[in-house]
Amino acid sequence: MTAASEFTSHDLVVAITGASGAIYATRLLQVLVNSGRRVHVTISPSGAEVLDHELGIRADLKNFDPQRLLVSDSVLSGDSHLSRLLPDAGGAISSIYEDGPQGELVYHHFQDFRAGIASGSFPTGGMVVCPCSMGTLASIASGQSTNLIQRAADVHLKERRKLIVVPRETPLGSIQLENMKRLTDAGAVILPAMPGFYHEPTSILDLVDFVVGRICDQLGVSHRLFKRWSET
Numbered sequence: 001m002t003a004a005s006e007f008t009s010h011d012l013v014v015a016i017t018g019a020s021g022a023i024y025a026t027r028l029l030q031v032l033v034n035s036g037r038r039v040h041v042t043i044s045p046s047g048a049e050v051l052d053h054e055l056g057i058r059a060d061l062k063n064f065d066p067q068r069l070l071v072s073d074s075v076l077s078g079d080s081h082l083s084r085l086l087p088d089a090g091g092a093i094s095s096i097y098e099d100g101p102q103g104e105l106v107y108h109h110f111q112d113f114r115a116g117i118a119s120g121s122f123p124t125g126g127m128v129v130c131p132c133s134m135g136t137l138a139s140i141a142s143g144q145s146t147n148l149i150q151r152a153a154d155v156h157l158k159e160r161r162k163l164i165v166v167p168r169e170t171p172l173g174s175i176q177l178e179n180m181k182r183l184t185d186a187g188a189v190i191l192p193a194m195p196g197f198y199h200e201p202t203s204i205l206d207l208v209d210f211v212v213g214r215i216c217d218q219l220g221v222s223h224r225l226f227k228r229w230s231e232t
């Protein structure tokens with residue numbers, strides 16, 4: 001019998017919470033779908049607020065089409081939040097696209113505890129909370145499971161599956177640092193939205209792709225989002 005930790009499921013979970021950096025989530029979803037994965041997406045109400053504020057994506061969480069999260073070259077044309085954020089990304093968005101079968105997005109309401117991802121019996125290849133607010137970080141660290149995001153994260157920890165948390169806050173206080181320590185001790189990967197500059201970025205998209213690429217590295221999803229250290 002296969003141990004839970006050896007699941008190589010094609011299903012991944014991405015939770016979007018109310019920290020700045022919604023662009024990291026949308027870019028991540030694009031890359032994962034392009035790599036053929038089925039991605040279960042859930043969004044907290046504050047996550048929806050940030051999506052609207054930063055990317056102009058207005059999400060009615062009760063009735064949401066997750067396709068709207070996928071960034072495309074066509075979304076970048078015209079005067080949109082995204083085209084202002086990524087003014088020089090024309091063509092670069094789709095240039096990461098691999099040939100091959102595309103994956104899909106499956107949306108779950110953040111209060112839907114009947115969703116498969118709320119149970120350890122539902123196999124996944126890992127979960128990413130991106131971006132992760134300090135509020136959700138604290139809730140996961142204390143095992144609260146008061147919504148689907150926290151519950152699915154709890155499940156990934158208890159099943160010893162990959163949980164990648166992408167916090168965005170600065171500066172950090174001792175309670176936040178202690179929560180991160182607690183989570184990493186419990187097996188999570190703390191991967192701050194903290195882009196490097198050694199890969200010679202020339203655009204905001206390059207900085208976003210650095211963080212998204214490091215998340216993909218953790219998930220074992222191959223990508224060509226940035227030049228690696230030995231390639232620069």
Ligand SMILES: Cc1cc2nc3c(=O)[nH]c(=O)nc-3n(C[C@H](O)[C@H](O)[C@H](O)COP(=O)(O)O)c2cc1C
Binds near residue numbers: 133
């Ligand atoms: C536009 C906006 C940006 C925010 N940025 C951050 C942030 O970068 N980090 C953070 O921890 N909280 C941030 N917050 C506050 C959280 O959204 C808030 O604490 C919320 O309760 C988190 O809820 P959630 O974890 O369920 O998404 C932001 C809120 C808004 C409206």
